[in-house]
Structures are given as C-alpha cells and as structure tokens.
Amino acid sequence: MVDVLIVGAGPAGRAVAAACADTGLDTTVVDPAPRRGWGHTYGSWVDELPASVPREALAAVTGSMLAYGTARHELDRPYAVLDNTALWKHLWRPDVQDVTGRVVGAEHGPTGSTVHLKDGRRLAAALVVDASGAARVLSGGRPARTAAQQSAVGVVLDSAAAEPLCPPGSGVFMDWRSAPDTRGGWPTFLYCVRLGGGAVLLEETSLARRPSLPLALLRRRLHGRLAAAGIEVPDGAVEERVRFPVDDPVPMPGRVVAFGASGGLVHPASGFSVAAALRQAPWLAGALSAGLSAGPAKASKAAWAISWPPRAVAVHGLRRRALRALLAFPPELVPEFFDVFFSLPDADQAVFLAADHDPARTAAVMTALFRRSPWSVRRRLVTGGFGPGGGEAQHGFGGL
Numbered sequence: 001m002v003d004v005l006i007v008g009a010g011p012a013g014r015a016v017a018a019a020c021a022d023t024g025l026d027t028t029v030v031d032p033a034p035r036r037g038w039g040h041t042y043g044s045w046v047d048e049l050p051a052s053v054p055r056e057a058l059a060a061v062t063g064s065m066l067a068y069g070t071a072r073h074e075l076d077r078p079y080a081v082l083d084n085t086a087l088w089k090h091l092w093r094p095d096v097q098d099v100t101g102r103v104v105g106a107e108h109g110p111t112g113s114t115v116h117l118k119d120g121r122r123l124a125a126a127l128v129v130d131a132s133g134a135a136r137v138l139s140g141g142r143p144a145r146t147a148a149q150q151s152a153v154g155v156v157l158d159s160a161a162a163e164p165l166c167p168p169g170s171g172v173f174m175d176w177r178s179a180p181d182t183r184g185g186w187p188t189f190l191y192c193v194r195l196g197g198g199a200v201l202l203e204e205t206s207l208a209r210r211p212s213l214p215l216a217l218l219r220r221r222l223h224g225r226l227a228a229a230g231i232e233v234p235d236g237a238v239e240e241r242v243r244f245p246v247d248d249p250v251p252m253p254g255r256v257v258a259f260g261a262s263g264g265l266v267h268p269a270s271g272f273s274v275a276a277a278l279r280q281a282p283w284l285a286g287a288l289s290a291g292l293s294a295g296p297a298k299a300s301k302a303a304w305a306i307s308w309p310p311r312a313v314a315v316h317g318l319r320r321r322a323l324r325a326l327l328a329f330p331p332e333l334v335p336e337f338f339d340v341f342f343s344l345p346d347a348d349q350a351v352f353l354a355a356d357h358d359p360a361r362t363a364a365v366m367t368a369l370f371r372r373s374p375w376s377v378r379r380r381l382v383t384g385g386f387g388p389g390g391g392e393a394q395h396g397f398g399g400l
Contacts, residue, residue, distance in 0.1 A: 001112055001124040001125060001126060002026045002027065002028045002097070002123075002124070002125045002126070003020070003025040003026040003027065003125070003126050003127065003288075003292065004017075004020045004025050004026070004027045004028070004125060004126070004127045004128075004129060004288060005027075005028045005029075005030060005113075005115055005123055005125035005127070005128050005129070006020075006027065006028070006029045006030070006128075006129045006131055007030050007031075007103045007115070007128065007129065007130050007131060007132050007137050007138055008029075008030075008031055008130070008131035008132035008133060008137075008260070008262070009029050009031035009033075009034040009035075009036075009098070010038060010131065010133055010260065010261075011038060011042065011087065011091075011260070011274045011277060011278070012131045012133070012259055012260025012261065012262075012263075012265070012273070012274070012277035012281075013029060013031070013129075013131035013132075013259075013260065014029070014088065014091040014092070015091055015260075015277050015278050015281035016129055016131060016259055016260075016277075016281045016284055016285060017029050017091070017093065017096045018091040018092070018093050018096070018281070019281040019282045019284065019285035019286075020096075020285040020288065020289070021093040021095050021096050022093070022282075022285070023285050023286060023288075023289040024289070025285065025288065025289055025292075027093075027095075027096045027097070028096070028097045028098075028099055028123065028125065029096055029097070029098050029099065030099045030100075030101055030103055030115065030117070030123065031098070031099075031100070031101075032100065032101070032102050033100065034098035034099065034100060035098065037084055037085060037088065038084040038088065039240075040240065040242060041081060041154075041193070041195065041201055041240060042081070042082045042084065042087075042274045043079060043080065043081050043082070043193055043272075044079075044080055044082065044272065044274060044275040045077055045078070045079055045080075045275070045350070045353070046058075046061060046077075046078040046079065046080045047077070047078070047350075048275040048276075048279070048354065048355050048356075049080065049275050049278065049279075050275075050278050050279045052278075052282075053087070053090070053278060054086070054090055056083065056086050057082060057083050057086040057087040057090050058080045058081070058082060058083060059080075059081045059082060059083035059086075059195055059196035059197075060080065060081050060193070060194040060195055060196040061078055061079070061080045062078065062079045062080075062169075062170060062171040062193070062194055063078055063169070063170075064076050064077070064078075064170055065077065065079050065170065065171045065172065065173040066167070066170055066171070066172045066173065066175075067172070067173045067174045067175070067338065067342045068172070068174065068175040068176055068177050068335075069174075069176050069335040069336065069337075069338040069339035069342065070335050070336060070339050071339055073339075073342040073343070075173055075342070075346070075349070076346060077346060077350065079171060079173070079193070081193050081194065081195055081196070081201075082274070083196065099123065101117040101118065101119060101121060102117060102118040102119075103115055103116070103117060103118075103132070103137050103138065104116050104117065104118050104137075105138075106128055106138050106256065108255040108296075110295070110296075110297075111126070111295075111296065112124055112125055112126045112127075112296055113125055113126075113127070113128045113255060113256075113296065115128060115138075126292060126296050126299075127257065127288055127292070127296050127299055127300065127303075128255070128256050128257065129256070129257045129258075129259050129284075129288075130256050130257065130258045130259065130262045130263070131259045131260045131262055131263075132262050133244070133260065133261040133262060134244045134245055134261055134262075135262075136258070136262045137262075138256045139251055139254075139256050139258035139262050139263070146210050146211050147210065147245035147246075147247060147248070148208040148209065148210040148245065148246055148247040148323065148327060149208065149209065149210070149211065149212035149243055149244060149245050149246065150205070150206060150207055150208055150212070150242065150243070150244055150245075150246050150271040151205075151206045151209070151212040151213050151214075151215060151218060151242060151243040152191070152203045152204060152205040152206065152218060152240070152241070152242040152243075153203065153204055153215050153218040153219045153222055153239065153240070153241055153242075154191070154201050154202055154203030154204070154205075154222070154239065154240040154241075154242075155201075155202055155203075155222065155226075155233055155237045155238065155239050155240075156195065156199050156200070156201050156237060156238040156239075156240070157199070157200055157202060157231070157233070157234075157237065158198050158199060158200070159194070159198050159199070159200050160198075161200075161231055161232070162192065162200040162202055162231065164229040164230055164231060165190060165192055165202060165225075165226070165229050165231065166192035166194075166200050166202065171192050171193045171194055172190060172191060172192035172193075173191065174189045174190075174191065174338060175189050175190040175191075175192075176189045176334060176335040176338055177335070179204065179221040179222070179224055179225040179228075180221075180224040180225060180227075180228045185331055186206065186209060186213055186331060187331045187334045187335070188204050188205060188206050188213065188218060188221055189204075189205055189207075190202060190203070190204060190205070190222075190225060191203045191204075191205045201240065202222070202226065202231075203222070203240065203242075204218045204219075204221045204222035204225065205218075205242075206218065207246075207269075207271070207326070208246050208247070208323060208326065208327060209327075210247075210327065212243055215241055215243065219239075244261065244266065244271070245266070246266055246267075246268050246271050246323065247268055247320060247323055247324075248261075248264050248266060249264065249320070250264050250308055250312075250313050250316055250317075251263050251264050251304075251308075253300065253301055253304035253305075254300065254304075255296065255297060255300050256300070257284070257288070257300050257303045257304065257307075259277065259280075259281075259284060259307070260273060260277045261273050263307065264308075264316065265277055265280070267319065267353070267355070268316070268319040268320045268322070268323040269319050269322055269323055269326075269352065269353065270353050272353075272355070275355050276355035279355060280307060283306050283307070284303055284306060284307060286306075287299070287302045287303045287305070287306040287307075288302075288303050290302065291303065309357075311357045311358070311359050312357040314357075314359035315357040315358065315359050315362050316357075318359065318362050318363060318366065319352075319362070322352075322366060325380070325381050325382075328380055328383060329380050330380070333376060333377055333380060336374070336376075336377060337373070337377050340369060340372050340373050340374075340377065341369060343372065344365065344368060344369060344372070348365045348368060349365075351365050352365045352366070352369075
C-alpha cells in the first residue's frame with residue numbers, strides 16, 4: 001500500500017505528485033499514458049505563478065497584452081505561456097511510481113482505499129487524489145445538468161504571418177471584434193499568444209456556452225477571421241482544439257480528494273486552472289502528510305479544508321454568479337461589457353481574474369463593474385444573476 005495514489009498525469013496531477021514526494025510520501029500516479037506529454041497550450045499571468053516554477057519552464061513571456069471590445073485596451077501585466085516539456089521535467093520525481101492503466105472505480109475502508117483498473121488490476125493506497133481533469137473519474141462525475149463549457153480552435157503560425165492580428169512584441173488576450181462569419185449568433189473572440197521560437201497561436205475562443213459552441217463553427221470563424229486579415233493558413237499547420245467545463249461547483253468532501261480541474265480549480269470567468277494547481281499542490285501535500293497519522297478519512301477532510309477554506313468557497317460562488325449573469329447576455333452587448341471590464345484599474349482586473357481568494361475585494365470589483373456599466377449592461381447583469389431574481393441562463397456568449 002502506497003501513501004498517496006493520484007489519478008491523472010496532467011499538470012495538476014504531476015504537481016501534487018511532486019509535492020507529495022517532496023514531503024516524503026510514497027506516491028503513485030495512474031494514467032492511461034503517464035509519460036505522454038501535454039498537448040494543450042497553458043498560459044498564466046506571470047505574477048500568479050509560484051516562485052518555484054523555473055524560468056526555463058516559461059516558453060515565452062509577453063510584457064503586455066492587448067484587448068479589444070469596441071475600443072483598444074493595453075493590459076500592462078506580463079503574460080507567460082508555459083513550456084510543457086520543461087514544466088513536466090520540473091515536476092517529475094524519480095521516486096514517484098508511474099502506472100499505466102485506466103481507473104474505473106474505487107472502494108474505501110477504514111485503513112485505506114483500493115483503486116480498480118479497467119484491466120482488472122487493483123492498487124492499494126492510504127489516500128486517493130482525483131486529478132483526472134474534466135473526466136472526474138473518481139470524484140462523483142459531472143452534475144446532471146448540461147455544463148457551461150469553454151471551447152476553442154486555434155492554429156500555430158510563424159510570427160511574421162500572424163503579425164496583422166498579433167503585433168510584434170505583444171499578444172492579444174481578447175479581441176471581441178466580430179469575425180466575418182458570425183452565423184450561429186454567439187460572439188467569440190480571438191486569443192493570440194507567443195509560444196517561443198517565433199511561433200504564435202491564434203485561437204477563436206468561446207468563453208462559456210451551455211451547451212458548448214461546436215468546434216466546427218469555431219474553426220470556420222477562425223479561418224474567416226484570418227482570411228479577412230490576409231493571413232493564409234498553410235497545409236499541415238498545427239491545430240489545437242479545446243473544450244472543458246467552467247461552471248463546476250465546489251467539490252464535496254469525501255474519501256477521494258479532488259484536485260485541479262476535477263476539484264473545482266477552473267476559474268469560472270477565465271478558464272485558467274494550472275497556476276492555481278501549481279500554487280496549491282504543496283499545501284495539499286502538507287495536509288495529506290500531516291493528516292495521515294489520524295487515518296485516511298480525517299486526512300481527506302483536512303485536504304479538503306486546506307483547499308476550500310470559507311473565503312475560497314465564497315469567492316468561487318461570486319465568480320460562478322458572475323458567469324451566470326454573463327451567460328444571459330445578448331451577443332451585441334458582450335463587447336461593450338468587456339470594454340467596461342478592461343476600463344477598470346489593473347489591480348481590480350487582477351483581483352477578479354486571480355487564482356487567489358479574497359471575497360471582500362472580489363465583491364468590491366463586481367460592484368465597481370456594475371456601477372461603471374451603462375444601463376443596458378446593468379439590466380442584463382441583474383436579470384442574469386448579479387442581483388435578486390436572476391435565473392440560470394441556458395445559452396451563453398463567447399470568451400476565453
């Protein structure tokens with residue numbers, strides 16, 4: 001029996017595995033392909049990454065990002081795209097055992113848990129962490145209702161080709177100006193980031209929609225936007241496809257410790273989660289290590305408590321409330337709403353988009369946003385959930 005068994009070898013799984021091993025816990029990671037690299041592009045504001053992340057794990061850092069609603073905004077905040085290979089190496093530990101397999105279930109007893117693999121194998125552990133991402137293999141599955149999902153389709157081009165939409169030395173956090181093909185009604189925006197080595201990712205993105213916006217529609221809009229800017233996509237260009245839920249509730253405490261995207265760490269308003277997982281992993285490992293002497297049930301509760309103190313639960317609720325309001329917006333008001341958001345002071349924007357939890361400041365920023373908004377936007381914010389009487393919308397708008 002190992003001390004900790006982690007389901008999932010993505011950034012969150014590797015981060016908590018490394019932290020557990022560093023505290024002296026006997027740790028195993030189970031994944032269908034535990035040594036496979038990570039295919040998605042992960043970005044973060046530099047100031048949200050923990051100091052432990054080395055500079056070589058950043059593929060590219062852009063000093064400022066641009067945003068477009070009905071006006072142009074410059075976000076004076078360095079933004080990084082992670083080097084997945086370098087980050088994987090940073091989080092790899094030789095004393096963490098990798099097991100290739102697909103987890104299908106688990107049973108729990110007073111002294112530990114037994115995890116069942118699809119091929120019939122069983123693995124014993126004192127504690128189990130579900131870091132399987134949106135699949136949530138062991139942490140209760142998805143809610144019965146349709147999830148609000150973020151979806152995106154992007155292509156990787158060289159920086160010279162991408163220059164008409166991604167000016168030299170900068171990136172584009174959100175460009176809400178309409179793509180030429182807007183059939184389907186829902187607004188989407190362009191996200192452009194530098195990947196290092198002269199490569200740029202240009203991605204047509206839908207922030208949240210219930211159900212998610214079809215990838216085929218996003219691909220059509222992306223290629224229409226690029227063609228309108230005079231950008232030709234060469235045959236064989238690398239394409240990235242993204243789809244994941246952004247409105248998960250706070251996970252319930254239980255014998256399986258949910259972490260990363262499985263554990264509600266996806267930011268409801270941005271979709272970011274990797275920086276939060278990298279920051280929280282050492283705290284989670286410390287709670288597991290300290291709690292083991294009291295038994296697995298109490299250790300799991302301690303881990304949940306360290307991940308979800310009351311302030312974190314409160315902030316998560318506020319951000320989900322904001323997402324619910326945004327899902328009620330008509331397409332034509334979305335650029336105007338983001339003009340208001342990006343007109344807030346840099347510090348206020350950072351508070352709302354942060355991985356950290358400060359309910360008082362988050363509420364203050366939401367209030368400031370409401371007060372700055374024109375009445376057309378205020379009315380939608382109230383009816384969508386910012387105020388009393390807001391219902392849960394079943395549709396949505398595009399975004400990061």
